[in-house]
Amino acid sequence: MDRLSEMEAFATVVDQGGFTDAAKKLGISKSAVSKHVSSLETRLGARLLNRTTRRVSPTEIGLAYYDRARRVLTDAGEADALVTAMQAEPSGILRVSVATDFGVNHLSPILGGFLHEYPEITVNMVLDNRFVELISEGFDLALRIGELEDSSLRARKLAETHKMMIASPSYLEEYGRPARIDDLNEHKLLHYSNQSGGNVWRITAPSGEKRQVRSAGWLTVNDGQSLLHAAQGGLGIAFLPAFLYADALRDGSLVPAIEGLDPEVQGIYAVYPPGRYTQPKVRAFIDFLVESFRDRGAGDW
Structure with a gap:
């Protein structure tokens, strides 16, 4: 007989307190339940149940076996549910956290394509420049840079x-x-306030050495787009990602601050x-993003 069926029959008898109720629960005959349990006891060489005319209860060995068997049955049920879920059409509410700058400029424009491809998914996108705690705040995923x-x-x-x-x-x-890099100490730097290390820039020198620069400036703000506008307005030097500055670099309103520095x-x-x-909804969204940005080089934004 199937070992899992034997376990299930035994565990159900313990749960229901008898063969008759166990048979009803499992949707099989009472004699079939009895055969499964007897086969299990024979295979194990131990009596698992105390049987009287009025009730059925597990023996000491039976109770220990029941605890392990129930765990096995639970895992088996979860395995079956896993396969079903992984084959299911992606659906449900997808909560996504993304920094405002990237979300507005590069995620929002492509969301329509994703929603048309997966009409059973509803996206709840939260634009926020703070570091969110995914699990405690109920997010399915976040986009992070750096x-x-x-x-x-x-x-x-x-x-x-x-x-x-x-x-x-x-x-x-x-100015x-x-x-x-050392000359930056004499300049006005435009700082991003949400950096975990404060107003410190970590820069790789041409030698490969990691340098740290801290200098005062006219503006500290928690929004990259605002820093971009401030740099374009001549307020100082900003240290920004290409997905923000690329257009400004192309039109000449901004230029590299230090020539020759990679x-x-x-x-x-x-x-x-x-x-x-x-x-499935998370996997579908990530696969969509990978495909959407596949041909995007580090400077091609």
């Missing part, structure tokens, strides 16, 4: 972006162009809670 902090979250890389110091030609004409390369990631499997 080096990921150590965490138990799962992550998939979607694309890369350059990060570079940029300034307007008018600012550089008035001079820094020739090297831009930093940052990853753009989808991060989502850990688990034994990825929900």
